[in-house]
Amino acid sequence: MLAETPKDLLRAAAEAARNAYAPYSGFAVGAAAQTADGSVFTGANMENASHGLTVDAEMGALQAASTAGKLSEIVQIAVVGGRMEAGERNRAVVTPCGRCRQLILEAAHLGARDIDVWCADLDLTSIHRFKISELLPHGFGPANLGMG
Ligand code: THU
Numbered sequence: 727m728l729a730e731t732p733k734d735l736l737r738a739a740a741e742a743a744r745n746a747y748a749p750y751s752g753f754a755v756g757a758a759a760q761t762a763d764g765s766v767f768t769g770a771n772m773e774n775a776s777h778g779l780t781v782d783a784e785m786g787a788l789q790a791a792s793t794a795g796k797l798s799e800i801v802q803i804a805v806v807g808g809r810m811e812a813g814e815r816n817r818a819v820v821t822p823c824g825r826c827r828q829l830i831l832e833a834a835h836l837g838a839r840d841i842d843v844w845c846a847d848l849d850l851t852s853i854h855r856f857k858i859s860e861l862l863p864h865g866f867g868p869a870n871l872g873m874g
Pocket of ligand 1: 748753755770771772780781784821822823
């Protein structure tokens with residue numbers, strides 16, 4: 727684990743994952759976004775019998791930050807996940823899906839900064855840091871729309 731690893735943020739994401747509503751996939755994900763002033767906004771995946779309506783953990787965390795007026799202030803986000811059955815756990819880190827990468831990139835564009843994305847398994851035994859620019863290179867953003 728790197729010295730600068732934000733353990734509290736990763737723990738907040740793991741705590742959020744405990745409230746995942748994921749009866750269909752059995753896969754819990756938690757996310758915790760931290761803003762420049764130290765505020766933390768969390769989310770957990772929320773599935774639906776109509777599977778396509780599932781809300782991802784990152785979406786919840788980003789929405790909460792946005793509702794607080796702090797979407798532009800996100801500096802890092804932790805994403806942790808894994809199978810809910812203890813016996814099925816593995817140590818693979820969870821990286822954000824394509825849609826969530828696009829949502830994180832919007833916050834990065836808004837704040838004019840590259841956001842750190844800390845990815846881990848549910849038990850925080852494997853931790854990997856990415857930049858959103860690395861997870862979604864050449865991403866579509868406001869500039870493509872002729873804005874800013
Ligand atoms: N999931 C997330 O919450 N975030 C991601 O970035 C990837 C996938 C959720 C959706 C679904 O409830 C479960 O993980 C399995 O795909």
